[in-house]
Amino acid sequence: MEREYTSRNEQPMMRWCWIVAVMVFSTALGNEPASLDERQARLETLHEEIGEIGERIAAERDRAGGVEAELARLEQRIGDERRALAGLDEQIQANAAEVAELESAVARETAEAQQHRAFLAATIRSAYRRGQADMLRLLLGENDPAEVQRLLVYQRHLGAARAHRLTQAQDALQSLQARRAALSEALARQRTDREARAVALATLQSSLGEREALLADIEDRIERGDAQIASRREEAASLASLIEEIEARLGEERLGAEPPDLPARQGELDWPLEGPLLARYGSQRADDLQWTGLLIGAEAGTEVTAPAAGRVVFSDWLRGMGLLLIIDHGNGFMSLYGRNQALYFEVGEAVRAGDVIATVGRSGGRHETALYFELRADGEPIDPVAWLQTGGHQT
Template sequence: MKIVRRLNPILLFLLFAAVIYPWRDCPAQRDKIRQAEREIKTSKSKLEEIEEEIRTKDERAKGLAKQEHGLAVQIQDIERRIDKSRQTLKSLNSEIEEISAEINYINHQLAVLAQKLKGKKAILYRRIREIYKRGRLHEVAVLIGSHSFTDLLKRIKYLTLIAGQDKRLVREVGGLQQTYGEYRRASERKLALRVTRKEELEREQQSLQSSETQHQKLLKSVKTQRAEVLKALEERKADRERMRSIIAELERRRLEAQEKAKREGRILPPETAYLDGRMGKLKWPVAGGRMIRGFGPYEDSMTRTRVINNGIDIKAELGSEVHSVAGGTVEIADWYRTYGKMVMLYHGSGMYTIYGHLGEVFVQAGDFVAEGQTIASVGATGSLEGPLLYFELRNGGRAEDPLKWLGRM
């Protein structure tokens, strides 16, 4: 018991020390834990920042890809809207001209009616004055003054004729007044309609101006984006190559038609070769233009890439007339990708001419056109450089330098 009592204080001290010792180091451990937690939190925050940056860059890349695709689509939509506005303006102008012509005709008729009415009214007023001066019993006095029964009958006849003439005069004046009123109301309606159409015309002109401004802004935006320009150049290159396939298909169909006619014993009329012997003699498709890019390879100034041009680009005023360089048949008259609004003519013997970036087109597929005929106007559809005419000449699908065929500008 003495030993136990002697050991108890020692055991108690050791036990106390064992229990208390960890708590003496606890603040240091807590600091280490807190530091570790801070480092973990910092690392986690950096990781989140990195992930956010990756997401942002990914979204930006996707956005740029959409924007690149979207700009081309927007430009095409605006070009179609501009084309529609121009057609609407043309229609409204034609309608206003027709209404003005109708108003001029109505005004002329009103002037004629007014003159007739004036003359008839003068006669009617003169008759009324005469009747008033002679009094109500004038006819009775005329009849009483008859010398014989025969004279009485004559006087009755003449008075009846005069009364009938007066009645017709009154009806005629009334009819002229009614017709005059109808023409006057028609004139007022036409004038109101012309005012309405002119207001519509002004609104459409404002819409067109807004679309053209937006179009120019988008074109400028596209020009500042190298990737978009590169993409457009690649698309244009692909479309120019695709044109060879289109012409090959047209030639295949033509040969099939000839073979079919031969099998059926039919004789097709001989094909006219409108370009035979015309090399260096053709007139330019647009007057007053300036060639800004020739046939063959060139370096794009923005992208510094080598590009092949299968035709020539002629800078010209918007709306300038585009003429056929020779007689031929319209094969295509429609929108075609980077050509914009395009017309393709077949001139016989496998020779084709192509007119691109057009504004208004005046022909349709199947039409025959004569040399020098106006087939379209200069536009900016599908163009990244504003209004210009793209002119291409192909021989059996192979592009040839148009300058070899064209005479002096």
């Protein structure tokens, strides 16, 4: 009769052991390490970097923000320079066209002045010759002196008119030449200014290219860091998935040994060990996550005790947690103990409050020896400090 009773009670336990074994085996197949040592070595390499990833990503994001602001300023300046160059090009084009028109006008005025000058010279020579002949005729008495005088006055007036037109043409030419010189000087200044702005624009564009390359490099580093963070989150997700699977599979087969009044024991449970709190529930981690449990510092080999009675539902190595022990206390309460050096209970074994269940270590590739302690209610993490006795640890 006793054998039959034992067999009936062992059936659900064997079923549970098989579930956990399959889960652990599936987790192990994810990376297919040749040995546990190699897997732990890879994890140790990963965790040597993971502690700095969060801070490095935050610094890179701050730096990226600064580079983006600088890019915005450079792009604004480049836009201003392009607008200034476009305005200068329009002015240069207009002034060059006006200079060309002035060149044509100067050429026309020069030709006209030359014509006036030549005609005036011819007129003067002709008047001189006629004046000499008229004077000779006047002296010889061949013509009326009044007529001769009238002709001389006419010649003088004609010469004066020609001289006046020549003076006007020369004044117009000088005005055009002065305007052309001023406009040419302004055009030369504008072209010099344009060359300087073109050099400044090229420098700005070069700086922009450098900043864009720098930003791309920063974003690439952030992306790689995010990938590493994602890998770390996968580890946390694997643990959460394990807890959910345990909760779902247990159902009516929960093996809790704690009486139904466990929720009433809030603030009365013993601490699993004494030591400084290295991380509190809800505090920020370096990998951009929050702690869902406590990290209690202790020397390697320090004994870990169960705060309450229950039954072991997981006792094995888990990625990111090292050697992990999970106790089901019934009523939806479970406690987790990670990073251990050794585990003293197997799946299915009953645990009493105060039993030594493990020893502290740094398994899972950790650098510091500490116990990771987590308490869950209905699969969700809760603050263990609220359930443990006050003063049961070193602050």
